[in-house]
Amino acid sequence: MSRRVDAAGAAELLRGLKEVGVLIHRRPDGDAVGSAFALRQALGALGIRCRVLCPDPIPEKFSFLAGGGEEEFQPLCYVAVDLASAGMAGEFEQRAKGCLLCVDHHLSNEQYAENLLLDPQAASCCELLLPVIKAMGVPLTPFIATALYTGAATDTGCFLFRNTTAATHLAAAELMAAGADAALVNQRFFEQKSRSRLALELMVYESLEFYLGGRVAVATITEDMIKRSGATAGDLEGINGLARGIEGVEVGVTLREGPGGVCRASLRSNRVDSSAVCRVFGGGGHQGAAGFECTGEFADIKALLLRELEKRL
Amino acid sequence: MSRRVDAAGAAELLRGLKEVGVLIHRRPDGDAVGSAFALRQALGALGIRCRVLCPDPIPEKFSFLAGGGEEEFQPLCYVAVDLASAGMAGEFEQRAKGCLLCVDHHLSNEQYAENLLLDPQAASCCELLLPVIKAMGVPLTPFIATALYTGAATDTGCFLFRNTTAATHLAAAELMAAGADAALVNQRFFEQKSRSRLALELMVYESLEFYLGGRVAVATITEDMIKRSGATAGDLEGINGLARGIEGVEVGVTLREGPGGVCRASLRSNRVDSSAVCRVFGGGGHQGAAGFECTGEFADIKALLLRELEKRL
Numbered sequence: 057m058s059r060r061v062d063a064a065g066a067a068e069l070l071r072g073l074k075e076v077g078v079l080i081h082r083r084p085d086g087d088a089v090g091s092a093f094a095l096r097q098a099l100g101a102l103g104i105r106c107r108v109l110c111p112d113p114i115p116e117k118f119s120f121l122a123g124g125g126e127e128e129f130q131p132l133c134y135v136a137v138d139l140a141s142a143g144m145a146g147e148f149e150q151r152a153k154g155c156l157l158c159v160d161h162h163l164s165n166e167q168y169a170e171n172l173l174l175d176p177q178a179a180s181c182c183e184l185l186l187p188v189i190k191a192m193g194v195p196l197t198p199f200i201a202t203a204l205y206t207g208a209a210t211d212t213g214c215f216l217f218r219n220t221t222a223a224t225h226l227a228a229a230e231l232m233a234a235g236a237d238a239a240l241v242n243q244r245f246f247e248q249k250s251r252s253r254l255a256l257e258l259m260v261y262e263s264l265e266f267y268l269g270g271r272v273a274v275a276t277i278t279e280d281m282i283k284r285s286g287a288t289a290g291d292l293e294g295i296n297g298l299a300r301g302i303e304g305v306e307v308g309v310t311l312r313e314g315p316g317g318v319c320r321a322s323l324r325s326n327r328v329d330s331s332a333v334c335r336v337f338g339g340g341g342h343q344g345a346a347g348f349e350c351t352g353e354f355a356d357i358k359a360l361l362l363r364e365l366e367k368r369l
Numbered sequence: 370m371s372r373r374v375d376a377a378g379a380a381e382l383l384r385g386l387k388e389v390g391v392l393i394h395r396r397p398d399g400d401a402v403g404s405a406f407a408l409r410q411a412l413g414a415l416g417i418r419c420r421v422l423c424p425d426p427i428p429e430k431f432s433f434l435a436g437g438g439e440e441e442f443q444p445l446c447y448v449a450v451d452l453a454s455a456g457m458a459g460e461f462e463q464r465a466k467g468c469l470l471c472v473d474h475h476l477s478n479e480q481y482a483e484n485l486l487l488d489p490q491a492a493s494c495c496e497l498l499l500p501v502i503k504a505m506g507v508p509l510t511p512f513i514a515t516a517l518y519t520g521a522a523t524d525t526g527c528f529l530f531r532n533t534t535a536a537t538h539l540a541a542a543e544l545m546a547a548g549a550d551a552a553l554v555n556q557r558f559f560e561q562k563s564r565s566r567l568a569l570e571l572m573v574y575e576s577l578e579f580y581l582g583g584r585v586a587v588a589t590i591t592e593d594m595i596k597r598s599g600a601t602a603g604d605l606e607g608i609n610g611l612a613r614g615i616e617g618v619e620v621g622v623t624l625r626e627g628p629g630g631v632c633r634a635s636l637r638s639n640r641v642d643s644s645a646v647c648r649v650f651g652g653g654g655h656q657g658a659a660g661f662e663c664t665g666e667f668a669d670i671k672a673l674l675l676r677e678l679e680k681r682l
Contacts, residue, residue, distance in 0.1 A: 215528040225542035232535040
């Protein structure tokens with residue numbers, strides 16, 4: 057069990073450091089990257105040597121935060137941001153275990169750190185980090201503000217998802233006033249889609265089938281569709297959410313053809329427990345979003361899934 | 370020329386009324402409807418008789434604001450919200466001319482009202498109306514907060530567009546704290562789309578043509594497309610933003626066929642001054658979003674527009 061600290065307590069711990077490695081989770085998203093690089097600059101402003109350690113490469117789309125590379129050194133001390141479990145730090149798992157401090161907003165945080173600032177009400181780790189950085193006595197530079205805005209915006213689908221609270225908007229207001237380049241972040245993550253993504257979306261929409269009175273929508277994504285659209289790995293991000301985005305749809309199902317005839321099924325719902333449904337097929341996930349993999353004809357998988365959904369709707 | 374007033378001045382004028390008709394623009398959007406019905410409830414709280422007058426029916430998707438119908442009476446006095454010109458009040462144009470007060474955020478406001486609260490920096494009229502309602506001494510009820518949130522969210526594409534400022538987020542924070550049902554508004558306007566909207570979007574995407582090296586995208590919406598998709602007035606909201614949402618596109622143009630062979634052109638851009646371009650064709654609007662109406666062949670209008678855009682890109 058971690059000792060719980062508040063923003064002032066976390067700031068005090070951070071101010072006392074000489075050098076530190078900041079740990080984030082594998083397959084890093086906007087909140088992880090934004091948190092880590094905001095913190096790195098804040099620590100740097102206090103003369104604290106700092107490097108960010110992530111088990112996976114930081115995706116190109118975060119180059120405006122992570123550019124410039126990392127100083128190579130072996131830190132004496134570690135802190136973790138947006139990291140729910142030590143295992144998600146991948147090769148840095150042992151550094152995460154018992155690290156000095158973790159700042160996180162996941163209810164499922166496994167309390168692997170010595171000290172923990174946890175607020176599951178915070179929509180993003182960046183939202184939670186803002187008062188910490190202020191308590192460190194570091195001025196909110198445009199870079200720090202942009203980094204924190206990145207997490208605040210991406211973890212809420214640009215202030216759309218239900219985790220968005222008044223506090224989220226207050227933080228966004230403060231960050232924009234401090235010079236956050238919201239236009240750059242929004243453009244990169246929300247305003248525009250690539251032509252290949254659009255081409256794929258159109259095919260996915262064309263593939264939609266509606267069942268159970270329109271309450272279930274099933275989208276199909278074949279390897280051929282991905283090839284014809286020219287979609288990259290980045291273009292596939294969030295594609296499983298399309299089926300759920302149609303009025304009246306309570307369960308969005310996406311069946312995606314993988315290599316070797318594998319079918320990757322994904323469920324999205326606010327009505328049924330997606331995780332429970334997917335466990336029936338040997339998969340799992342969260343209540344709102346879950347998945348499983350199997351082999352077989354798509355038509356058969358669909359029929360089995362619909363039978364399972366009919367019981368629960 | 371209107372006499373300029375601030376929020377306190379506007380509130381004082383409103384508090385002095387006995388009965389009033391609130392005028393909004395034709396083809397009302399979330400900002401117009403949100404502003405009008407927030408103001409109606411605020412006036413009602415002060416015992417002021419009020420009705421909303423719109424030349425077009427209020428779309429069904431605003432039923433959570435506009436439900437319950439209007440009291441039928443001939444008001445002694447008129448105020449306008451989100452109404453840039455008297456002409457946009459349609460059949461109520463004469464009532465708009467010289468009306469007591471206009472609260473608006475359009476730079477192009479034609480100053481037709483006796484008193485004017487104008488702030489082109491405000492992302493929405495609702496954002497601008499919030500301090501007015503507070504200055505009226507009316508408590509921010511959940512209904513008023515939801516109505517104002519509707520305009521704040523819909524006029525910014527859920528805090529995405531570049532008109533979003535720190536003040537916009539501050540207003541959203543205050544409205545959510547006051548009980549705005551952001552989940553209801555976001556679900557209705559951003560999370561899910563109707564099947565008819567989807568059908569129309571697919572046709573609009575299919576219609577896209579790219580010019581000037583992909584920097585300009587032109588979408589075409591015909592009356593036949595609207596008919597075939599089954600799109601309602603509500604389904605058309607924001608449809609003019611699709612063309613701009615493709616990677617590399619700096620100007621999104623939408624040409625929409627109106628009744629009687631009229632062409633309604635809409636421009637969206639962060640690169641050129643949309644309003645300046647549209648003024649060339651007798652229209653107007655904001656820097657990022659503007660429009661004009663004309664008659665003629667779509668191909669000719671497109672050619673003229675592209676020539677104008679080429680000069681500026």
